[in-house]
Amino acid sequence: MIYPTIQDLTKGKYNRYQLAIATAKCARLITDEYVKQRSAAESALTGTKEGSTTIASLIDPALANEKAVKNAINHIDGGDFVIVDTPEEPEDAFFEGED
Numbered sequence: 001m002i003y004p005t006i007q008d009l010t011k012g013k014y015n016r017y018q019l020a021i022a023t024a025k026c027a028r029l030i031t032d033e034y035v036k037q038r039s040a041a042e043s044a045l046t047g048t049k050e051g052s053t054t055i056a057s058l059i060d061p062a063l064a065n066e067k068a069v070k071n072a073i074n075h076i077d078g079g080d081f082v083i084v085d086t087p088e089e090p091e092d093a094f095f096e097g098e099d
Contacts, residue, residue, distance in 0.1 A: 004077045014083050019076075022083040026072035034063040 010019050041058035056064060062071065075081045 004073065009073065009076055010083075014085065018083060018085065022076060022081070023069060023072045026075055026081045027068040030063065030068045030071045030075075034059070034068070037063065 006016060006019065010016070014022075037059045038055065041055045044058060045053060045055060066074075072081070076083070
């Protein structure tokens with residue numbers, strides 16, 4: 001069984017589509033943070049002695065050791081990231097007042 005379950009993640013308020021979109025957006029944020037940290041680590045190591053420090057030691061282990069989607073699911077389950085449900089606008093709302 002996969003933990004956390006879809007029911008745990010959606011808490012009965014969201015559908016699977018909303019969960020998939022939220023997870024993908026969260027995973028993108030995590031991946032962007034990893035790339036940023038890796039770039040900073042590479043530039044910090046430029047000009048230093050070989051073997052004194054590794055890139056992996058300068059990057060957050062949670063970002064480096066787990067897949068982005070698994071991290072995203074854990075963040076959503078832990079409440080670090082929250083799914084925001086935006087109400088849909090009625091289709092004729094854009095046409096009000098235009099005569």
